[in-house]
Amino acid sequence: MAQIIKDISRTFSEYLILPGLSKKKNTVENVNLGTPICKFKKGKKSRLTMNIPIMSACMQSVSGPDLAIELARQGGMSCIFCSQPIESQVEMVKKVKRHKAGFVTSTINLKPSDPLLKAIRFIKETGHSTMPVTDDGSDSGKFLGILTDKDFWEYEDNLNNPVKNYMTPVERVIWGKDGISLKQANALLHKHKKQCLPILNKKGNLTHLVFTKDFVDHQNHPDELLDNEKRFVVAAGINTHDYRERVPALVEAGANVLCFDSSDGYTEFQKEAALWVRKKYGKKVVMGGGNVVSGKAFNYLVKEADLDFVKIGIGGGSICITREQKGIGRGQASAVMDVVEARNQYFKKTGTYIPVCSDGGLINDTQLILALAMGADFVMMGRYFAMTFESPTKKISIKDKLYKPYWGEGSNRAKNWKRYSEGGSKNKLEFEEGVDAYVPIVGSVKEVLPLTLSKLKSTMCNTGTTTLQSFSKNALITLVSEQSFIEGGTSSVVTFDQTRLDQDYLG
Numbered sequence: 001m002a003q004i005i006k007d008i009s010r011t012f013s014e015y016l017i018l019p020g021l022s023k024k025k026n027t028v029e030n031v032n033l034g035t036p037i038c039k040f041k042k043g044k045k046s047r048l049t050m051n052i053p054i055m056s057a058c059m060q061s062v063s064g065p066d067l068a069i070e071l072a073r074q075g076g077m078s079c080i081f082c083s084q085p086i087e088s089q090v091e092m093v094k095k096v097k098r099h100k101a102g103f104v105t106s107t108i109n110l111k112p113s114d115p116l117l118k119a120i121r122f123i124k125e126t127g128h129s130t131m132p133v134t135d136d137g138s139d140s141g142k143f144l145g146i147l148t149d150k151d152f153w154e155y156e157d158n159l160n161n162p163v164k165n166y167m168t169p170v171e172r173v174i175w176g177k178d179g180i181s182l183k184q185a186n187a188l189l190h191k192h193k194k195q196c197l198p199i200l201n202k203k204g205n206l207t208h209l210v211f212t213k214d215f216v217d218h219q220n221h222p223d224e225l226l227d228n229e230k231r232f233v234v235a236a237g238i239n240t241h242d243y244r245e246r247v248p249a250l251v252e253a254g255a256n257v258l259c260f261d262s263s264d265g266y267t268e269f270q271k272e273a274a275l276w277v278r279k280k281y282g283k284k285v286v287m288g289g290g291n292v293v294s295g296k297a298f299n300y301l302v303k304e305a306d307l308d309f310v311k312i313g314i315g316g317g318s319i320c321i322t323r324e325q326k327g328i329g330r331g332q333a334s335a336v337m338d339v340v341e342a343r344n345q346y347f348k349k350t351g352t353y354i355p356v357c358s359d360g361g362l363i364n365d366t367q368l369i370l371a372l373a374m375g376a377d378f379v380m381m382g383r384y385f386a387m388t389f390e391s392p393t394k395k396i397s398i399k400d401k402l403y404k405p406y407w408g409e410g411s412n413r414a415k416n417w418k419r420y421s422e423g424g425s426k427n428k429l430e431f432e433e434g435v436d437a438y439v440p441i442v443g444s445v446k447e448v449l450p451l452t453l454s455k456l457k458s459t460m461c462n463t464g465t466t467t468l469q470s471f472s473k474n475a476l477i478t479l480v481s482e483q484s485f486i487e488g489g490t491s492s493v494v495t496f497d498q499t500r501l502d503q504d505y506l507g
């Protein structure tokens with residue numbers, strides 16, 4: 001007979017955190033949201049940490065380069081979706097890595113004979129306004145000059161004229177020698193009051209560009225998540241089907257983290273694929289996997305597949321219909337608590353700490369806070385980011401309100417069947433495990449994320465903690481009854497929203 005476990009599948013909304021003694025040092029300014037993403041031995045540091053405990057979901061309608069750049073700037077990380085050809089995923093990873101390095105490889109370059117029209121097209125396509133001119137129009141050709149949008153008037157000049165008539169020639173350009181440090185490059189920009197510094201090698205060929213705006217940007221974002229070469233950190237999804245081709249291409253492109261994107265990772269397929277990656281790259285890659293909902297599955301992936309972190313969650317995602325379709329899954333709070341318990345036991349026994357991620361189903365900031373209080377080292381979210389300007393989808397107006405489309409990886413639209421068939425039958429009769437939906441637009445990541453983080457920090461202060469590690473260690477959590485849940489909302493007052501609704505109705 002099937003075994004029925006005693007535990008009831010519970011969700012985060014059923015819990016509350018009790019305040020602990022807040023000491024004088026417990027102010028939001030003192031809170032550090034740094035969190036590990038890669039396994040580490042007791043007393044040692046994780047090879048990679050995030051500055052905020054948030055990763056965006058590996059989904060077509062969520063994690064493209066624009067979001068990855070903005071989220072890394074805020075201290076978190078995106079997982080670029082793998083339900084696309086290897087080449088286009090690689091191109092997205094490269095776009096993130098190129099975006100900001102201090103030293104950037106120029107992506108829009110001109111030849112002296114190119115017409116101004118070409119420069120205008122570049123400006124419109126990329127939003128950038130500075131273009132080096134090289135003898136062959138490549139990013140490493142002999143540097144001849146620089147053209148910016150201030151050097152010509154689009155509506156006055158003859159746009160068929162060659163750019164050489166308008167560029168600032170190399171003799172009048174301030175440039176840096178290949179090999180100078182970023183600090184020296186910024187000092188040159190500052191001294192000469194320039195916006196862009198081309199870097200040239202001994203032969204006079206272009207190697208990089210350094211921009212003043214990147215320096216300013218860095219000062220404004222002290223939490224930004226950068227690699228050793230000062231490029232943004234980014235993760236990329238992988239699957240158990242084409243990993244032999246996809247993984248080398250992503251590593252080559254500079255992906256800092258690889259993560260198996262699977263609805264159920266408790267499989268021999270994931271083990272086999274992970275061991276292949278480990279054998280080829282050793283500790284050079286940070287590799288996560290999942291998803292799991294039990295301590296048993298966690299132990300399997302950690303012991304057998306040698307993963308660096310494990311993701312938790314089946315069936316809780318906002319666009320997910322896995323539970324309805326197949327009857328598998330588990331309440332996200334129960335899943336997190338079970339896996340965290342197994343992780344802590346594993347740490348006690350082996351001295352190795354494995355970070356875990358709560359993936360999907362967080363419908364508000366409170367749930368995110370609870371996931372971290374229950375011991376998740378970071379969370380992964382889809383809907384939250386799908387609603388921002390930076391997600392890769394187009395805005396849509398429905399009845400005068402702005403929305404963005406948001407669809408599951410298991411929906412027919414995403415056609416990410418690899419996420420749902422770990423490597424088994426190729427003739428699977430397909431059925432959907434996700435829906436195709438819309439979400440309202442809430443603004444830019446740079447507006448919504450600070451608010452969420454500020455609530456998290458405030459709760460941590462209430463519990464008398466300043467690090468996520470001590471937060472989950474000390475949090476006192478209570479189960480709430482349905483009645484006390486109602487008590488937690490507003491009662492017997494007219495809220496602002498209600499007033500607006502009435503006005504809309506009357507008006």
Ligand code: IMP
Nearest residue numbers: 317318320360361382383408409410434
């Ligand atoms: P959300 O933050 O609640 O929107 O959930 C996002 C998470 O749902 C992702 O990170 C995936 O783990 C999961 N997911 C993505 N697409 C699907 C789907 O089509 N069906 C079920 N789960 C999905």
